[in-house]
């Protein structure tokens with residue numbers, strides 16, 4: 001079975017770990033286990049930022065490290081057993097910014113990426129090369145090889161200005177009210193090689209509980225991707241439970257685009273032309289959205305078992321809604 005998963009960072013990566021387990025393609029079955037399942041991840045690159053001459057791709061790296069076994073589990077981003085000597089030395093030189101948690105192990109990934117960019121490789125080839133080491137057990141494609149960055153328009157005593165999503169997210173903890181969230185470069189970006197083909201060939205599409213604005217929203221903002229997904233059976237998992245995001249600050253993002261922080265509002269925002277099914281938590285049982293099959297079940301991914309069960313439920317609903325037999 002071929003499954004395509006447009007994914008952001010932490011929530012998406014954890015859901016994918018559960019999906020691999022549900023399909024029996026997780027590490028315990030070994031990489032050589034011949035399975036007729038293929039998961040293609042379309043990774044969000046709107047979070048990407050250039051710092052100190054390095055190109056940092058947080059959501060691609062979070063998926064790669066989480067599925068490759070190198071993630072800092074508590075944080076959900078960055079490497080396990082991390083140190084921050086380079087960060088401290090940069091600060092000693094008075095280098096800005098100091099708010100970004102640049103880890104030493106993580107820096108090796110950014111150096112490889114910067115070196116390959118300088119040699120003229122596209123992000124899709126670089127991501128494939130990095131995955132040769134991590135072997136995430138999925139095909140990880142950036143949503144585009146073009147530069148798309150999420151910037152946030154804020155208004156404070158310094159006046160109205162646009163700042164990089166990472167500054168808003170990390171330095172300001174998304175506490176600065178956002179007047180607008182803009183995908184810089186999105187309107188001229190093209191889907192990365194393989195993205196549209198993977199969508200066309202997919203049996204089902206699963207939208208994990210990633211941030212619906214800056215992660216899933218950014219991917220859908222690349223011209224051609226949303227149009228391709230509309231033709232497929234798509235089941236999403238609500239990132240909002242009982243009116244609050246499960247983690248992160250998706251509510252600040254939703255407010256910025258004028259969408260209520262609720263499981264129903266997010267489904268309506270994504271659109272009934274795109275979504276065929278929508279999983280909501282039991283706290284939101286009874287949610288109804290025209291044109292979308294809404295089912296309720298526990299959505300918290302507290303451990304491997306609950307995460308696998310959630311992924312299985314999303315997959316089962318997609319297969320049910322798809323109707324015909326899938327090999």
Ligand code: FO1
Pocket residue numbers: 008009010047056057058059061062077078099100101102103106166169170
């Ligand atoms: N998130 C933070 O809240 N603080 C950080 O210092 C931080 C550093 C960081 C470094 C590399 C990386 O790949 C991700 C990092 N993140 C950090 C997460 C990053 O902001 C993600 O874009 C968000 O988690 C949204 O997906």
